[in-house]
Amino acid sequence: MSRAFVKEDSTEPPLVVPRAPLPAGTPNYVTPRGLALLHDERATLEAARPDPELAGGAAALAAHNARLSALDARIASAVVLDSARLPHDEVRFSALVTLREESGDEKRYRVVGVDEADARSGRIAFTAPLAVALSGRRVGDAVTLRQPSGERELEITHIDYTQE
Numbered sequence: 001m002s003r004a005f006v007k008e009d010s011t012e013p014p015l016v017v018p019r020a021p022l023p024a025g026t027p028n029y030v031t032p033r034g035l036a037l038l039h040d041e042r043a044t045l046e047a048a049r050p051d052p053e054l055a056g057g058a059a060a061l062a063a064h065n066a067r068l069s070a071l072d073a074r075i076a077s078a079v080v081l082d083s084a085r086l087p088h089d090e091v092r093f094s095a096l097v098t099l100r101e102e103s104g105d106e107k108r109y110r111v112v113g114v115d116e117a118d119a120r121s122g123r124i125a126f127t128a129p130l131a132v133a134l135s136g137r138r139v140g141d142a143v144t145l146r147q148p149s150g151e152r153e154l155e156i157t158h159i160d161y162t163q164e
Contacts, residue, residue, distance in 0.1 A: 019070060019071075019074055019114075019115065020114040020115060020117065020125065021114070022114055022127070023127060026127065027077075027079045028074065028077040028078050028079055028113065028114070029079050029080075029081050029093050029113050029126055030078045030079065030080055030081075030112075030113035030115065030116065031080070031081070031083075031093075031094050031112050031113060031116060031163070032080055032163065033112075033116065033163065034078075034112055034113040034115060034116035035075075035078050035080055037115070037116060038071065038074060038075050038078065038115060039075065041071060042068070042071050042072070042075065045064070045067060045068055045071065046068065048064070049061070049064060050064050074115060078113075081093050081094060083095075083161045083163065084161075086161070088159065088161050089138055089139075089159070090136050090137060090138045090159070091111065091134040091135055091136065091137050091138075091156065091159055092111070092135065092136075093111055093112075093126050094110070094111060094112065094161060094163065095110070095111050095159050095160065095161055096108060096109070096110045096159070096160040096161070096162070097109050097110075097111070097134055097156060097158070097159055097160075098156070098157045098158035098159075098160075099143075099154040099155065099156060099157065100154065100155045100157050101152065101153075101154060102152070102153050106157065107122070108122050109122050109123070109124050109130065109131075109134075110122060110123050110124070111124060111125075111126050111131045111134070111135075112124070112125065112126070113125065113126065114126075114127060129145070129146075130143075130145060133145060134156070137156055138156065138159070139156050139157065139158060139159055140155070140156065141155070141156050142154065142155050142156075143155075143156065
């Protein structure tokens with residue numbers, strides 16, 4: 001490949017994919033599992049440090065260091081919540097909530113930090129609309145979730161604070 005198409009001394013800042021946003025003024029609550037995952041991510045990223053001597057290595061190293069810096073900031077701002085200190089008879093951070101839909105189908109969701117959220121595996125960020133609607137509710141309470149397809153009524157059938 002011709003060196004004419006390679007930017008060696010770019011003054012452009014490196015592209016850093018932003019982490020999941022937190023609303024302004026919202027603490028970065030994490031579960032113990034979530035904090036461990038952040039530390040694992042950091043260790044993996046640190047182990048994959050690019051070689052600045054290779055072609056494009058300086059730009060790759062700058063991007064790598066920017067990602068590390070963003071991750072370090074997220075770890076530094078993490079607030080681990082002790083679920084033992086939360087009321088277990090209502091939905092709060094780290095609760096595993098079982099919901100029954102009008103059809104009778106049940107789904108389970110765990111309320112977690114924004115970095116740990118993964119809707120496919122049933123982990124929803126505490127800032128997500130469903131988590132906000134569930135917060136403070138108890139077994140037997142109904143929650144109406146508004147979606148583009150219409151409203152869904154969900155009943156809380158179980159709340160569990162056992163951590164995996």
